[in-house]
């Protein structure tokens with residue numbers, strides 16, 4: 001979805017720096033060992049050398065002194081990175097709560113009364129305080145290009161602060177094995193300008209538009225009759241289910257099934273008719289609808305901008 005992997009925020013930059021520092025140190029040690037091995041293999045000792053003394057020197061130098069120096073260096077570099085990555089949430093930080101579920105993400109903005117799913121929107125250049133927890137098993141929240149990665153625990157709230165310094169759409173994933181569809185527990189983080197972010201917030205905060213056209217009205221009827229509202233919420237309608245993702249503004253989301261499918265009307269149709277063909281084990285049941293009912297349902301959901 002996004003382009004080349006980049007470090008798009010201070011956290012990710014630090015992590016990348018530390019990663020490269022350790023790679024270069026490890027690489028240097030590797031080259032040194034290979035050179036010494038080759039020299040040792042081909043050099044003939046002079047007559048009268050004290051082999052035991054030479055051996056002792058190598059054991060002490062290469063087995064004690066060098067590792068202590070290197071490990072100390074890595075320790076210091078790690079401390080520096082840890083310091084730099086412990087961002088503090090300032091007053092201007094945006095608070096976002098994310099709850100891990102098998103296998104999707106509930107995302108809410110408590111200051112604005114917004115609940116959405118599988119997509120995190122954030123303003124560029126401002127710290128975002130993430131409050132992470134889980135509704136079932138242990139998950140782990142990770143956006144590689146923005147840094148971090150922290151466990152989401154069922155009975156605890158872990159917080160950390162990230163920041164995007166560049167606009168873009170960044171892939172996020174669950175990084176802790178959490179069952180059958182762990183690999184399809186994805187999300188996207190959308191970093192935009194302050195204006196873009198505010199527009200998004202304003203739109204998300206509104207209730208779903210009342211369907212006007214005949215087909216979308218019929219779609220809401222299908223949604224209600226099929227019991228979709230037992231699991232899904234659409235604010236502004238009677239649907240208030242808490243089991244599955246909030247669908248109030250589902251039409252604006254980029255993916256279906258937490259990153260399983262690109263969001264197109266055709267894929268939405270396929271997903272509703274049998275989600276298990278794409279994501280086995282998912283809680284949502286298959287719906288065997290007539291073409292007319294399915295067309296109406298898809299048209300209605302796609303009207304929820």
Ligand code: CUA
Nearest residue numbers: 139174176178
């Ligand atoms: Cu959630 Cu892996």
